[in-house]
Amino acid sequence: MNLLDGKRCADSLIADIAKQVSRHVDAGLRKPHMTVVLVGHHAPSESYVKSKVTTCTLSGFESNLIRLPETVTEKELLWLIQQINADASTDGVIVQLPLPKQINAQRVINAIAPEKDIDGFHPANFGRMALGQKAFRPATAYGICKLLQFYQVPVAGKHCVVIGRSNIVGKPISIMLSNDFDIGNATVTLTHIETPRELLLEETRRADIVIVAVGIPGFVTPDMVKDGVTLIDVGINRLENGKIVGDVDFPAVAPKCEWITPVPGGVGRMTVAALMINTLMAYQNNFELA
Numbered sequence: 467m468n469l470l471d472g473k474r475c476a477d478s479l480i481a482d483i484a485k486q487v488s489r490h491v492d493a494g495l496r497k498p499h500m501t502v503v504l505v506g507h508h509a510p511s512e513s514y515v516k517s518k519v520t521t522c523t524l525s526g527f528e529s530n531l532i533r534l535p536e537t538v539t540e541k542e543l544l545w546l547i548q549q550i551n552a553d554a555s556t557d558g559v560i561v562q563l564p565l566p567k568q569i570n571a572q573r574v575i576n577a578i579a580p581e582k583d584i585d586g587f588h589p590a591n592f593g594r595m596a597l598g599q600k601a602f603r604p605a606t607a608y609g610i611c612k613l614l615q616f617y618q619v620p621v622a623g624k625h626c627v628v629i630g631r632s633n634i635v636g637k638p639i640s641i642m643l644s645n646d647f648d649i650g651n652a653t654v655t656l657t658h659i660e661t662p663r664e665l666l667l668e669e670t671r672r673a674d675i676v677i678v679a680v681g682i683p684g685f686v687t688p689d690m691v692k693d694g695v696t697l698i699d700v701g702i703n704r705l706e707n708g709k710i711v712g713d714v715d716f717p718a719v720a721p722k723c724e725w726i727t728p729v730p731g732g733v734g735r736m737t738v739a740a741l742m743i744n745t746l747m748a749y750q751n752n753f754e755l756a
């Protein structure tokens with residue numbers, strides 16, 4: 467069993483980003499700048515946003531956090547996004563999800579200028595990604611690809627099973643791994659929580675790579691995977707005792723794995739690192755450096 471250490475990989479990517487930024491700054495340019503919009507006081511969002519802001523500093527970026535009350539209207543949020551779109555000093559913007567019920571999240575995402583959409587959630591970026599064109603790639607999916615690449619886990623020609631069809635993880639990672647990208651050329655099955663149990667087991671038991679993003683602690687058990695599987699755990703579940711666990715019964719399944727991601731210290735760290743890569747790309751596009 468080998469750990470896919472997301473912290474180690476993210477730290478290495480961030481050190482590399484910081485080097486590139488200092489070259490740009492030495493050449494007289496301003497720093498890259500990320501704006502984060504946080505609505506309300508959702509506890510996990512507070513923690514993710516804090517980690518994004520800290521990582522911006524480590525990357526040599528400027529960042530600012532705009533807080534809005536839980537009661538903000540969609541119209542007010544859309545107005546703020548127009549201001550950020552028009553602000554030449556912001557390279558990339560994140561509107562932290564989830565948003566309160568009175569706000570339609572996709573309508574908000576659609577309002578973000580595609581060239582500042584470092585989450586890669588705008589239809590223009592998602593579509594470009596799916597077509598294999600240059601795009602901001604959804605950060606969690608991109609982070610998983612970077613992690614597999616860092617540890618030189620073979621992907622091309624492998625049978626990959628994704629569990630979970632969300633627009634932010636399952637759908638994009640299944641497209642990216644099946645595309646003819648740098649990390650790709652896998653044969654991918656996209657399954658989800660409605661997949662009949664028998665069919666799900668048939669798929670996962672012969673998979674070389676399993677990626678799980680369902681948000682259920684202990685969902686993946688040893689009987690579901692073959693010996694030597696590579697297991698990517700996207701889940702972040704907070705137990706009542708305050709512990710954070712993924713979607714995999716880690717102690718039981720890890721001995722069967724060739725590679726496995728820990729939670730915490732796995733995919734979450736890579737998500738933040740991928741957002742930094744996207745922000746640097748937005749900045750370099752802005753200054754026509756890339």
Ligand SMILES: Nc1nc(=O)c2c([nH]1)NC[C@@H]1CN(c3ccc(C(=O)N[C@@H](CCC(=O)O)C(=O)O)cc3)C=[N+]21
Nearest residue numbers: 513514517560561562563564585730731732734735737
């Ligand atoms: N517009 C938007 N973009 C996102 O990228 C986005 C979002 N909304 N909403 C929520 C999800 C989740 N997400 C994570 C970020 C960092 C960790 C992370 O740093 N995790 C650490 C620590 C976990 C902890 O202690 O809380 C780890 O896994 O080691 C995890 C998950 C970004 N998301």
